Amino acid sequence: MVLIYYKAALGGLPYAIAASPHGRRILFTLSDIPAMSYFALRHLHISAALLSITLFALRGALALYGVHWRRWSLLRWLPHMNDSVLLAAAITLAWMSGQYPFQQAWLSAKVLALLAYIGLGKLALRAEQPQVQRLLWFIGALACVAYIVAVARTRSPWLGLA
Known part of the structure; x- marks a missing residue:
């Protein structure tokens, strides 16, 4: 699993996603913090x-x-x-x-x-x-x-x- 840091979607809030063979899913957004x-x-x-x-x-x-x-x-x-x-x-x-x-x-x-x-x-x-x-x-x-x-x-x- 590879963590990738994006800053685009989700209203401009940074978020981390996990890239896996089964696709991507959001792990957390900084709105959680x-x-x-x-x-x-x-x-x-x-x-x-x-x-x-x-x-x-x-x-x-x-x-x-x-x-x-x-x-x-x-x-x-x-x-x-x-x-x-x-x-x-x-x-x-x-x-x-x-x-x-x-x-x-x-x-x-x-x-x-x-x-x-x-x-x-x-x-x-x-x-x-x-x-x-x-x-x-x-x-x-x-x-x-x-x-x-x-x-x-x-x-x-x-x-x-x-």
Whole structure:
């Protein structure tokens, strides 16, 4: 049995179906779960992701321009707080929708790209790295973020090309 996630019919509510040799049947709709909580959580996740990307880009740009952003306490603690909210929302969304990494290829791709982004971002924000290296790490981290967003939008690790 293969779970497939659709977002079309049923009044636009996401639902999961099972494909079997005997045809397809709806397993659940997200109307079974309080719809407001799912969609509110999804918007929280998207908003936290946008804020996370913005904060990373800001800190990376400031570091490349030689501005000591670490002296501003807001830029030291806010990204960690926001990323905790982002992760909690992601885990809850995966649980609510029944889609899990290493079960769904697109979620696996997002998790692996996230790990690459964390590693590259850490190198890009290190003060002791030469500026040229920091720029390369920063570009690599932003490329990972772009891939994560594209995978999230297409629900395909191949970005809909395969």
